[in-house]
Amino acid sequence: MKEIPVSKRNIIVAIILAVVIALGILAIQALPLHNGSQPSVSNQEDTLASKAAAAALEAFFHVDYRNEKDIWLNDVCAVSTPTGCQFISAGADLLWSKFQEARADVTATVTPQEKVAETATEQVWKMLIALSAPLPGSNKIQDTAYVAVIKTDNGWKFDRFLLEPEIKAILARQAMTVTPIKEGK
C-alpha cells in the first residue's frame, strides 16, 4: 500500500476551497429569480423611451389637491410632446376638480413592464403603476397603463394614453403571435 503524503497546508487550502464553493452555490441560489415584470429593455432607445413613459406617469399620478391644476399640468407637460400636453390639458378641468373635491394627495411609482409595439419614432409601453393611496372613484392602488411615447428633437416624450380599442387591438395581435397554429387532421 502506497502512502500519499498530504501536507497540513494542502488540507487547509482544500477545506477553504470547499467552503468557498459551498458559499458560492448558496449565494447563487439566494439571488432573486428573473422577474417577468421587469422591462425587456433591449437597447438604449428602449431604456430612454420607457424612462420617458415612467416620468410622465409619475407626474400625471402625482396629485396634490392643495396645488393649482396648472402646476400639475406643467409637470406633466414638461415630459410630454406639445400635442400630448394639449391632449391632457383638454380633459384636465373635470379630472382636477374631481381630485380637488376628494382632496387627493397621491404619489406614484411606475415600472416599465413591456414594450408592446413600436414604429421608427414611436413606442407603446405597458407600465405598472403603484399609488401611495387610491384616487377618487377607485380603491385600487396598483394598475397598468398603455402609453405612447414619441421620439422628438428633445428626446423621448410622452404623447398619450392609448384608447381602449387600441389596447384591445395590440393585445389581440400579441395573442395571435404566441398562439401555435393547430394542425388539421
Added chain:
Amino acid sequence: MKKFILILTLLALLIPSTVYAQEQNPWGEVFDDNGNLRSDLVDLGVTTEHPDWMSVELPFGQSLNLDADYHRYQTANGNIVVLPSASTLFFMAMNPQESGLANSVGMMGNGYGGLISFLGLVAGNSVDWGRLSTDHPEYKNPDQFWGAVLNGQQDVWTYFSGWGFITTLLQMSWNDTALRTAYLMYLNGAQNCASIPGGCSGVVNPPPPQPKICPEPKVTIQQPTISIQKTAPSNPLVVGQDTENRRGADVQARVTIPPVIFTWYEPIYEDEEVCEPSTTVGGAPVCRTESVFKECREHVEHLPDAVASMQATAALDAASQAWITGKLGQTHYGAYIHQANFTLIPGLGSWTGGCDGGGTCTATGQALKVPFADPGTFDLRLNVVTTGTRFMGIPITQPRQLSADGKLQVYVTLPALVP
C-alpha cells in the same frame, strides 16, 4: 409643412364645389346654385359636448373627457346640418353608431365619399396597408377599407401602425376651429333634436301652425356682440408692489344681443253678403254672410333673448406661470404663484342686464380692483347663457350659449444693475 399641406387639402374638401339645388335633394335647402350657403339658414352656432365615445379611459377608473364640438345650421324645412371639428369627425367615424354619424343622410355632394377622403388624409399614413392586404385581400383599394369602417363592418384599430397622429389631429382642431370638412345632414333634426349631435341647444322650434293660405313664418337670428376686457388702469401693477393702494385692475364684460326677428302672417277675412237667386219664380234672393279671405297681413315681432346667466374668469397662462417659477425664481429666490385663477363674475364682481323696447338685450358685468398678485398674462373667459325666445307662450328659439376670450397683462417692476 406636411401638416400645412394636410390643412390646405382638408380646406379644399370643405369648399362646396358644385352642389345643385334640387327638388328632391335636401342639400338644396343648404346651398344655392352657386354653392354658397343659403341666406335663409339659421346659424345655430357652435355646440360642445363630452360624449362617452370621446372619453379616454385611464388607469384607476379615471377618464379624460375630450370636447366634441359641432357648428350647426337649421334649414327652412327643419333639417339640421352639422359640421363637426376635424377631431370630432375622426372620432365619429371611429364610432359611427354611438356618435350618430350612421343616422345622418350622408355628406354634402357625394354621400360618404368626402368622409372617406378625410379619413384617408388624416389617418391613411398610419395604417399598416401591407398587413391589411394580407389579412383582407378583398379590399382592392383604401377607399373600400374606409367604407367598411364607416359601415361598422371593419375594426380599424387593428391596422393602425402609428399613434401620434391622433394628438396631432386633435391639436389641428383646437388650433383652427374653422377646420370643418364635413356637412352632415339630419332630416327632421329640429323635431328630433335630442337624438342629433349637439342636442337641442339653440334649435329653432317648429313655428306655430298657420293656415296654408299664408306663407310660413320665418325666424332670423342676428349675431350678438360679446367682449371681456380690462378697463383700468393702463398698466396694472402686481398688488404686492402697489402696497399703498393695492389698485389691482378692473375687468368689464359686455354682451349685446339683437332681437330674434319672428315674421308671421295672419290671414284676414272679411264678412261679405253672398246672395243666390231664389229657387221660386219671382221670389226674393237668398242671402247669407260668409267670411271671405282678403289678404295675408305680415307681423314682424322683435323677440328679446335676454341674458340668463353670466360668468367670467381670469387664469394666469401656463407660460407666465413657468416664467415666475423658472426665470424669475432664479433671480428672485422664493418667487411663487400667489393666485393663478380668479372667479370674476359672479364673485369679485356682479352683472346687470335688461332689454329695451326694440328687443335688444344687453348685460354688463364688472369686477373692480381685482387683486392680481402675479405678473404675466391672464386669460379672460366670458360665458353667457340666454333665456331663449317665446311668442304667445310658444317657444321660438332655444337658449343660446355665447362665449368670448380676452387677455389682461399684469406688470411687475424688477431692479437691474446697470454697469
